[in-house]
Amino acid sequence: MLHSDDTPIPAADARWFGGQTAEAAAALRGWIEAIGGAPVRSVQRIAGGAFRTSARLTLAGGRTLFVKVDLGTAPRTPFDLERESRVLAALAGRGRAPRLLGYDPAGQAMVLTCLPGSADFAGIADPQQRARIEASFVEALAETHRIDLAGLALDHLPAGRSIGQAIAADLALWRDLLVERVADPDPVALFALAWCAARVPADARPAVLVQGDAGPGNFLFDASGVTGLVDWEMAHVGHPLEDLGCVLARSLVQPMAPADRLLVLYNAASGLAWTKAELRYATILVMTRFSVPINLALAAGDPGLDLVLTDSYFRLSQLSLLRVIAEAEGIALDETVPERGARPALGFAFDHLRALLATVVRPAIGDDYARYRLDGAVGLLGYLGAALAEDTATPPEPATKRLADATATIAAGGETLHATLQTLFTGALWREHLMRDMLGPLHGRRVAI
Template identity: 30%
Template sequence: MGRSRRVHGHRPLADGRRPRRGRRLAGRHSHALPTRGRRVSSGNAIDLPNALADWVTSETGEPLLAAAPHRAGASRSAWRIETGSENAPRSLFLLQDRNRGGGSARDAAVLRALGPTEVPVPEVVAIDADHGALLLTRLAGESSFPDVEDPAHREPIARHLMSLTTRLHALDPKSLSIPHLALPATAEDCARDTLAQTRGALAGLGENADPFFAFALDWLENHVPDRVERFSLVHSDMGPGNFLHEQDRITGIVDWEVAHFGDPMEDLAAIAIRDMATPVGDLAQRFAEYEAAGGQRIDLRRIHFYRALVLVRNSVMIGLGLAHPTPTMDVREMTLYQTLLMRAATLVLCDNLGIERPASPDETDPGVPEQSLEGRATEHALRLLRLARDRRSLMGALYSRLPQPLEPS
């Protein structure tokens, strides 16, 4: 295994090898809003279901000039929209829930509450809860943080991320009117609500659920943190991929569908998770910046717990989406991403259980002849096979060291 990087005792989520910058990992919340005013498609084509096109026109009171599908995650579909006139186009962003998940209504409620605050978010133009549609303003900025190679630009953006995270956590929950959210009654409730929701999603997978999830949830339910200094609104999937930036500043934080009142350490855990694919710099420094800006005192034990919880939750939710794929879902990409998350979750559980991380298998032999795969599919398929075998080996090592061994599926 490669050399591990430690952060005040904090181990990286995967082995010491880091993905090269610029490689984007799709996620449940991987969409981001493109730059204002960009033409969304050549010839101003409208690639949007008629019912949604009619709804956009009705809500804006403007002609629909262009609409193009935008890459999204497992829970929602997305489109870049332009309305108005050719001389004065209005750039918008449209989201629609897949399988009536309710994420867009939750997203809209949080965005409206945050609108008057110092946390930059897009403005809600219209919401149709019955059809799970959410129309937003399109903020200036790019979601291209993984492609920013120059540290002189990456570092200010990463520092601004920590500053905005501190501002979010400093908001008084009682000042935020978010109808679907309630303050936890106890410190334990910060995690128990998410655990209950994840259990429910896992039940929806039925016999197709990987046994690893039940094992992981059992451990998490028995190790819920019992203290928190202050309840805060947490994004719960904070980090690269869920913010826009322009020059050296973040212009907006997006995708609030899983936000809730809870433990601020959960957002720091989410940043640490996304750091494994898109590094935000030295995590010890980032956490110190968070504290220096007025954030809560760093508690690595709680961060370790929430790393595991967020990884398991996101893996289960992606699995639920894969069980009911829509025509616009990139099933191959989502399967690859779920495998990456499950592998990371296994490593994190090794850390939390005090088990030495097993060495990763040699990736040079994927177990299938490369000649059987062609073109772009070769890279994706081989990587998926290697990761799947890697995860099986890691889970086998983890199970074999427990008092009552379980057999991986």
């Protein structure tokens, strides 16, 4: 929504500031105006992800600010706005990052400088301009990877680790988050974590600062090239090719350049000779990491979560994740869609729909009869959920045992590994088939390396 410059923002638009109440929104707005030194005159919301929202604010006098707000639906991990604010403060504009102007822990919001340019990479029609922006983007990533970690002086971005050491530490963090916080973790996520840990490269080269969520939508550009990289909450110490892996993982919903071109561009920008096998591992690592916070969010069941967006990406990425792991192992999977398959657990979907209708849709309906009919629909969903409830008499095996079993399967290799990958992949194909209407044009998309 975009308000005209001379129209004050009404309290009803408090959601652009992340306020759950008019009072909280007013407090957050007052904090923003104190930083900007002038009243806010217009708000333009920026399309965001499932967990956070952003807006470009124009103040009286014409100054623009960028505000990022946590929606409260994100799973609790170390990779939050507070962490991002510390990274941006330490970067102080390096890596083409925006500068931090303020962080409000109470409102879970950041105010940043508003970088020039557009984020609409998909809207570039000219192939030559598209190629120029791709090259400039990869150069910006290479600049980020050359930043001195010791100079940042952040305890969560330690200097001195090798690539292999950094990957092992990162995998341990995400493994512990998944195993400790999700009662029944997704089997593909568990298997991928075990595979990544078993195949950590013995790479003694120094780890670098990784932006962590690179790709279309998370950079700005103009006619001269990339003007900024945004969304730094996933920044960590790791393998430089992880940022290319992010681009490929995000290509399921936001396509960019193919893997071969990205690798050529990065080798030219970095002056090094990275291989496709190294890029393949880095991409698997990224998709595995992405699966953990999504699994945490789905398990939490917050009604504010965009279930369609989150679950659609999760299921698509699982297919690509298994497929690329199979490629790394030299295994050819049968990609025939099965005629039958196990019924997925549906309890969360019914509970989510009921909560969404009751807490988000119902309060927005003023017509008494429409609310009466909606209440009936909510009750019907409860009945359907109970009728289709899963048998929970047998609890799932502990995640630690399932991880150990996956590790043993990977170590065994051969037909044992092939059969396990095929079983997981066939199950994911069936799930995609069931979700075909929900996926729409995304149905059938795969990450290609």
